[in-house]
Amino acid sequence: MLADPSHILKTVYGYDAFRGLQEDIVDHVIGGNNAFVLMPTGGGKSLCYQIPAIARPGMGLVVSPLIALMADQVAALRQAGVRAAALNSDLAGEERESLWRAIHEGALDLLYVAPETLLRPEVLDRLSRVRLSLIAIDEAHCLSQWGHDFRPSYRQLDILVTRFPDTPRMALTATADAPTRAEILAHLRIDPDAAFIAGFDRPNIRYAIAEKDNPRAQLKRFLANHDGESGIVYCLSKRKTEETAQWLRSEGHDALPYHGGMDKAAREENQARFQHGEAVIMVATIAFGMGIDKPDVRFVAHFDLPSSIEAYYQETGRAGRDGLPAETLMLYGAEDVALRSRFIEESGAPEQRKMTERQKLDALLGLAEAASCRRQVLLSYFGDTCEPCGNCDTCAKPPKLFDGTIAAQKALSCIYRTGERFGQAYVADVLVGAGNQRVLDNGHDRLSTFGIGTEHDVRAWRAILRQLVAQRLIAVDLAGHGGLSISEAGRQFLREKPTLMLRVPAAPRAERTPASRK
Numbered sequence: 001m002l003a004d005p006s007h008i009l010k011t012v013y014g015y016d017a018f019r020g021l022q023e024d025i026v027d028h029v030i031g032g033n034n035a036f037v038l039m040p041t042g043g044g045k046s047l048c049y050q051i052p053a054i055a056r057p058g059m060g061l062v063v064s065p066l067i068a069l070m071a072d073q074v075a076a077l078r079q080a081g082v083r084a085a086a087l088n089s090d091l092a093g094e095e096r097e098s099l100w101r102a103i104h105e106g107a108l109d110l111l112y113v114a115p116e117t118l119l120r121p122e123v124l125d126r127l128s129r130v131r132l133s134l135i136a137i138d139e140a141h142c143l144s145q146w147g148h149d150f151r152p153s154y155r156q157l158d159i160l161v162t163r164f165p166d167t168p169r170m171a172l173t174a175t176a177d178a179p180t181r182a183e184i185l186a187h188l189r190i191d192p193d194a195a196f197i198a199g200f201d202r203p204n205i206r207y208a209i210a211e212k213d214n215p216r217a218q219l220k221r222f223l224a225n226h227d228g229e230s231g232i233v234y235c236l237s238k239r240k241t242e243e244t245a246q247w248l249r250s251e252g253h254d255a256l257p258y259h260g261g262m263d264k265a266a267r268e269e270n271q272a273r274f275q276h277g278e279a280v281i282m283v284a285t286i287a288f289g290m291g292i293d294k295p296d297v298r299f300v301a302h303f304d305l306p307s308s309i310e311a312y313y314q315e316t317g318r319a320g321r322d323g324l325p326a327e328t329l330m331l332y333g334a335e336d337v338a339l340r341s342r343f344i345e346e347s348g349a350p351e352q353r354k355m356t357e358r359q360k361l362d363a364l365l366g367l368a369e370a371a372s373c374r375r376q377v378l379l380s381y382f383g384d385t386c387e388p389c390g391n392c393d394t395c396a397k398p399p400k401l402f403d404g405t406i407a408a409q410k411a412l413s414c415i416y417r418t419g420e421r422f423g424q425a426y427v428a429d430v431l432v433g434a435g436n437q438r439v440l441d442n443g444h445d446r447l448s449t450f451g452i453g454t455e456h457d458v459r460a461w462r463a464i465l466r467q468l469v470a471q472r473l474i475a476v477d478l479a480g481h482g483g484l485s486i487s488e489a490g491r492q493f494l495r496e497k498p499t500l501m502l503r504v505p506a507a508p509r510a511e512r513t514p515a516s517r518k
């Protein structure tokens, strides 16, 4: 019988329907094509390779980084009647040989293997004599050198491209921003057209982001909507976590602190109270998160700027797991940005890594300063899309905009004139005509674009540049030194010059208090 995907879905997994893009992906891979799959955790990636592996002739090879994870998957598959096994280094000699016999006899649908094991020459040799239905590389972001989970052995998986050129390749991950995505596609030679990105939207979560004005008053207003509900307030430091919890208690809330400086017993007690409590506010550092499984978290507030869009997405994603409406608020101020920048500069990380971190911070600020729907900006960061959502602060109350057409033209031509290789700070300096040594050394004080932007200050220009990055008119060279260049959309903008509305930068000159003016 030719195995039909819906039939496998029903008989093996007991599900009636595919979710989201699963069916498209399964059909695409059964057709013998490569695929890149980006879906959030819990999105249902496993079926995307398991079903094609079962449906196609031959054995599916699954590269997975964690032996424990493999064991779970294999056990679940076997329970469902799928012939699955894991090849790992701690198999005893006899067991290993009987597994190899099964592999060669075509008695397996799926074989899980860690990259280190797979890359051993004798393993590759033996597999080259086996009919493979597909090769799925799970947690594919581990091959990105600039990611947080880099594993050198993952990097070498590109050998599969030459060793098994005719076997469909799949790369799957839950975390990949645009540059990481591009890196995975390029490294594993997967066509960008074969990228399936979906399921990042959490429609029941309302997003709001505001500049800190009077943060405690802002938080109080936010919490006033959530009487009797449980939620999380994220703070940057242990001290602030303690102080904020104490302040909230004095305001009559049942607020508990949670941070890495507390002893384990106290942390566990607070977590348990949050988990089972009715109206508990957990005031926490990012130490709180792993393993929270409370479906009715009704709100998440960031009292300080999170570290990246990924972190923001994950942390806000702890709200509304039950699918009922949930609300989020992120507060940020100039001092948060300065502090984050200092963390990065003083991290002792290699320059390349710092560069990536700076870009991530800029992307987050781009979201904070977004002139359009937050959800659209957030999803576009993950490669996903949506219509203006009507369920975020910018949809509800569009921010003050100005006609930024001229500003964008000036910024883009300045990037062009300086050779499309300098970062944000440098471009802003040239725009305002700041003749610092680097600018002078490069002779950029003689450019026609030097000082063409004195109507904004450096800070405002940096905010404008961030918005242009967020709108994808400017591309950032993440693998290099963060140099800005003009994207295809940016070139089109320069040719057609459509009106471009931008958000008024946080503290434009005209709106500063007289005291701060010179």
Ligand code: ADP
Pocket: 015, 016, 017, 018, 019, 022, 039, 040, 041, 042, 043, 044, 045, 046, 047
């Ligand atoms: P991921 O690997 O993306 O984190 P999983 O593949 O583990 O996600 O799937 C998450 C959960 O969703 C699993 O319990 C899985 O059985 C379930 N699931 C996946 N696809 C479907 C579907 N089409 N219908 C119902 N449940 C599904």
Ligand code: ZN
Pocket: 372, 373, 374, 375, 376, 388, 389, 390, 391, 392, 393, 394, 395, 396
């Ligand atoms: Zn919106």
